[in-house]
Amino acid sequence: MDMNDLEMLKQSIEILKHPSLFATVSGAHLYGFASPDSDFDLRGAFVLPIHSVIGLIKPDETVTHSLEESGRTIDLVSHDIGKFLRMMLNKNGYVLEQLYSPLVVLGGSDFEELRKLGKGCITRQLYHHYRGFSYGQIRQFEAESPRRVKTLLYVFRVLMTGIWVLERGEIQANLLDLNNAFRLSFIPDLIERKRRENAVLDEDGLSIYEESIVRLQQRLESAFHGSVLPEAPVHEEAMNDFLIRLRIRGLHE
Secondary structure (H helix, E strand, O other): OOHHHHHHHHHHHHHOOOOEEEEEEEHHHHHOOOOOOOOEEEEEEEOOOHHHHHOOOOOOOEEEEEEEEOOEEEEEEEEEHHHHHHHHHOOOHHHHHHHOOOOEEEOOHHHHHHHHHHHHHOOOOHHHHHHHHHHHHHHHHHHOOOOEHHHHHHHHHHHHHHHHHHHHOOOOOOHHHHHHHHOOOOHHHHHHHHHOOOOEOOHHHOHHHHHHHHHHHHHHHHHHHHOOOOOOOOOHHHHHHHHHHHHHHHHHO
16 A cells, blocks of 8 residues: 555545544555455444434444545445444454455544453454355365465465464564464565465365364364463453444534
8 A cells, every 4th residue: 555545545434424434555555465446345334323224214333435546446434433342242253354454545533542451352262263254265265266375375374373473462464474483485485476366276185274274273172171361351441432432422512
């Protein structure tokens, strides 16, 4: 991402009707294997006004929008902060990856406070998110013909992120950064091939990848059983107070 990309993404948030709390980039750009023409996955949270959440008619808590800018697709998904907080509390690694993405398009003091609160949602139960996600990616990879480099990279990214969370208590979604610790020699080459788009794998050379996947699955299981992370979120009351403050502030603004 460069400054032009950042400015383009900032402008795309303007379609939101309600004040944005934060916006970050997810997807291939976050994972470290975006191609030159990869879409931008823009994710974030906004704040619904208090009258809309206490009334009889329930508002849309999620806004999705796809737009084209300078030949690039921006896929925008933003949730009301109340929904986002509920997802954080529900062992949802996907939203935590968005929260801790280093590719910040829009932030601020509320966003930084949310990130501090989010540390209490990094629990041992995130194992179930990453285990389930990885199995889904593996099934997709096995069903492909020919098998795609992109899908294989997602398999490794998800397994490594799950292990990292359980062993270190931190969210890390960038495959290149993860591989500095896991040291799988073929990862840089796979990423380079993915960046050239439409890369497929030779069926005769799959065994090295399959063996590594099995080892990572075993390590994920071991990390779960040995994890010292809390079993449940520990900042729920503070998150509730945070939400109330945001709603009340909206009354005065």
